[in-house]
Amino acid sequence: MKKFVKMLVSSAVIGAMAFGMCACTQTTPTQAPTAAPTDGTTAATEAPTDAPAADGLIKVGIINNDPNESGYRTANDRDMKETFTEENGYEASFFYSLKNEDQIAAAQKFIQDEVDYLLISAAGTSGWDGVLEQAQKAGIKVILFDRTIDADESLYEASIVSDMAKEGQQAVDWLASQNLSEYKIVHIQGVMGSSAQIGRSGALDDKVAAEANWSIVTQQTAEWSEETAQQIVQAVIDSGETFNVIYAENDNMAKGAVAALDKANISHGVGKDVIVIGFDCNTWALEELLAGNWNYDGQCNPFQAAYIDDIIKNGVTTKVVIMDEKGFDATTITADDVANYGI
Amino acid sequence: MTSSKTSAKGFLLKVVRNPLFFPLMALLLLVAVNFFADPTFFKISLEPSSTGNLILSGNLISIIDNASELVILAIGMTLVTSASGGQDISVGATIAIAGSVILRFVKVLPDNVSGGRFTFVLIMSFLVCVVASALCGAFNGALVAFFKIQPMVATLILFTAGRSIAAWINNNDNISINDARFGFFGNFIPGIPVPTPVFITAICLIVIALVLKFTNLRLYAQSVGINASSSRLNGINPKFIKLLSFIILGVCVAVCGFIKVSRTSSITYSVIANNIEMDAILAVALGGNNLGGGKFNLTASVIGAYVIQFLTTTLFKFKVSSSEISAYKAVVVILLIIISSPFVRKWFADMGNKIRAKKQANVGKEVN
Numbered sequence: 216m217k218k219f220v221k222m223l224v225s226s227a228v229i230g231a232m233a234f235g236m237c238a239c240t241q242t243t244p245t246q247a248p249t250a251a252p253t254d255g256t257t258a259a260t261e262a263p264t265d266a267p268a269a270d271g272l273i274k275v276g277i278i279n280n281d282p283n284e285s286g287y288r289t290a291n292d293r294d295m296k297e298t299f300t301e302e303n304g305y306e307a308s309f310f311y312s313l314k315n316e317d318q319i320a321a322a323q324k325f326i327q328d329e330v331d332y333l334l335i336s337a338a339g340t341s342g343w344d345g346v347l348e349q350a351q352k353a354g355i356k357v358i359l360f361d362r363t364i365d366a367d368e369s370l371y372e373a374s375i376v377s378d379m380a381k382e383g384q385q386a387v388d389w390l391a392s393q394n395l396s397e398y399k400i401v402h403i404q405g406v407m408g409s410s411a412q413i414g415r416s417g418a419l420d421d422k423v424a425a426e427a428n429w430s431i432v433t434q435q436t437a438e439w440s441e442e443t444a445q446q447i448v449q450a451v452i453d454s455g456e457t458f459n460v461i462y463a464e465n466d467n468m469a470k471g472a473v474a475a476l477d478k479a480n481i482s483h484g485v486g487k488d489v490i491v492i493g494f495d496c497n498t499w500a501l502e503e504l505l506a507g508n509w510n511y512d513g514q515c516n517p518f519q520a521a522y523i524d525d526i527i528k529n530g531v532t533t534k535v536v537i538m539d540e541k542g543f544d545a546t547t548i549t550a551d552d553v554a555n556y557g558i
Numbered sequence: 559m560t561s562s563k564t565s566a567k568g569f570l571l572k573v574v575r576n577p578l579f580f581p582l583m584a585l586l587l588l589v590a591v592n593f594f595a596d597p598t599f600f601k602i603s604l605e606p607s608s609t610g611n612l613i614l615s616g617n618l619i620s621i622i623d624n625a626s627e628l629v630i631l632a633i634g635m636t637l638v639t640s641a642s643g644g645q646d647i648s649v650g651a652t653i654a655i656a657g658s659v660i661l662r663f664v665k666v667l668p669d670n671v672s673g674g675r676f677t678f679v680l681i682m683s684f685l686v687c688v689v690a691s692a693l694c695g696a697f698n699g700a701l702v703a704f705f706k707i708q709p710m711v712a713t714l715i716l717f718t719a720g721r722s723i724a725a726w727i728n729n730n731d732n733i734s735i736n737d738a739r740f741g742f743f744g745n746f747i748p749g750i751p752v753p754t755p756v757f758i759t760a761i762c763l764i765v766i767a768l769v770l771k772f773t774n775l776r777l778y779a780q781s782v783g784i785n786a787s788s789s790r791l792n793g794i795n796p797k798f799i800k801l802l803s804f805i806i807l808g809v810c811v812a813v814c815g816f817i818k819v820s821r822t823s824s825i826t827y828s829v830i831a832n833n834i835e836m837d838a839i840l841a842v843a844l845g846g847n848n849l850g851g852g853k854f855n856l857t858a859s860v861i862g863a864y865v866i867q868f869l870t871t872t873l874f875k876f877k878v879s880s881s882e883i884s885a886y887k888a889v890v891v892i893l894l895i896i897i898s899s900p901f902v903r904k905w906f907a908d909m910g911n912k913i914r915a916k917k918q919a920n921v922g923k924e925v926n
Binding site: 435442446467471479499 | 598601606607613722725730732745818824828829832870878880881
């Protein structure tokens with residue numbers, strides 16, 4: 216009996232391996248034709264863009280972070296998949312990882328596959344120089360989206376990014392425009408060191424340092440977690456301190472903070488005791504705005520695909536493209552905004 | 559006179575050697591620090607929430623409430639540690655799966671569904687979630703028990719893949735349940751001022767206490783953990799016991815997943831129950847349990863879990879800045895772990911013995 220089970224398992228393993236090998240051998244022929252014309256080393260520098268894949272499609276290799284990472288990333292990935300389709304003239308391959316090394320390895324593979332464009336949203340900022348040089352040698356154009364990297368500007372065509380500091384600044388400016396006599400702020404931060412945290416915290420920190428009537432009641436990281444944010448705000452309420460602004464660096468944390476307010480029967484939203492500020496414009500968050508339960512939500516634009524499409528088809532205009540990003544005020548937001556900008 | 563003294567010393571030794579002593583000391587230490595820093599820390603008030611319910615609030619309530627998931631996990635983790643001599647690091651990811659499974663069913667309910675239908679769907683979805691989590695546990699357990707893979711390596715698979723699976727179950731949607739009734743289990747039931755997770759935790763603790771009292775689970779798990787082959791010779795099936803411990807942990811995970819998604823009425827696949835596996839393992843370690851398997855003390859693990867949440871809330875309360883909070887936590891944890899380590903315990907015991915010996919020697923001299 217035991218022997219039988221062992222045999223079954225081992226045959227299953229062997230079967231799986233054989234299947235894997237089949238899969239490998241099946242994919243190589245499809246790669247061969249596209250690889251063949253660009254084999255000559257002299258031609259390689261110009262060939263990919265001038266003579267794309269035989270069927271006229273532009274080959275793009277897209278390296279992104281794991282779509283499960285956040286609602287932002289999910290929206291970003293969907294946007295990419297909707298734009299880079301065969302109808303739009305693209306042959307897209309996707310690779311996802313939250314690890315820089317894996318992403319670099321995938322980039323190398325895409326270079327070997329001779330894609331025309333390499334679109335990268337890097338997990339980490341360093342270590343990309345080598346692979347980008349390889350891409351340049353192979354005549355593959357690189358476009359960075361969402362995240363910048365520490366590499367020479369000549370190594371990539373363009374980078375399409377959000378300016379997190381600007382997002383923070385817009386929110387802080389909006390908050391200042393509310394003309395409160397005193398700002399007592401509960402500041403809930405994202406994962407420390409992430410670009411969103413640095414940008415969004417920076418604007419607020421500067422303002423608090425500059426203005427006498429702005430003060431921070433507590434400033435702690437909830438690491439993007441709703442529950443931790445709730446616990447932080449709960450601790451502030453339990454200690455009996457008063458505050459009139461919740462500045463949460465994403466929607467989930469704002470939601471957690473609001474849950475704590477609800478528990479303690481502290482009113483929040485338009486014309487109420489506490490102003491609630493969130494970021495990322497999740498659909499449900501914008502609905503909270505529409506209902507007047509929150510006050511402000513800053514957009515972090517995940518829709519870079521259109522910008523990239525434009526660059527590929529119409530050429531590069533500027534090296535660093537900063538996307539247009541909005542901030543929504545609960546008093547002016549419309550149902551259309553929720554539909555158009557919610558992610 | 560001398561005999562009463564030595565018996566007092568003996569009593570003290572007995573207390574120090576009790577596995578509950580150090581986790582309780584840690585808890586008392588935290589209580590004392592908070593008491594001297596700010597006595598209002600322990601204030602509990604009964605006030606209405608925004609929905610008009612009278613609810614209890616205060617730091618202590620927050621601690622007991624928020625520790626619920628950790629306590630429930632600590633139960634399963636202690637059993638797994640005891641029987642398999644290793645830890646399950648996939649519980650956070652499996653909580654994401656469990657929560658996702660529940661939301662998969664609840665999200666399709668129309669807004670104003672009747673109470674009966676709502677209860678039915680909730681119970682069914684919870685049962686499916688228990689089965690799913692138990693299967694995840696069984697998967698881990700099978701790898702450990704039958705394929706003899708180290709628990710940490712075996713559970714690494716779900717640790718890595720679990721959150722993606724959770725996202726896949728719901729097609730990576732942002733889910734938000736608007737039905738207020740769904741939030742009862744992670745927050746408050748109208749009319750009851752105590753947070754619901756506290757009751758759920760109490761039920762779990764009672765169930766496991768009864769199981770340990772009326773079955774041989776404790777004996778079997780411990781003997782498998784101490785020596786699997788000799789327990790097999792004594793008629794215990796070590797593979798089954800290991801598998802069972804992982805399945806029990808799976809059920810604990812299902813309950814945690816349910817509380818977690820009910821707390822927020824939503825799920826963020828990558829963030830939900832983030833790093834909770836580390837806290838659960840820490841709770842087991844703080845309870846003075848041997849992480850290499852064998853004898854265990856469940857009560858100590860449970861107190862360990864409350865200690866961790868107490869520490870977290872204390873750090874929030876003291877407003878330790880974001881960049882430093884992990885470092886503070888690490889320092890406190892190192893201290894707690896060292897104090898409760900067998901080495902320091904032995905040192906304490908030796909010191910006690912020495913003092914007693916000295917006293918007795920002195921007494922002997924006086925008599926002479």
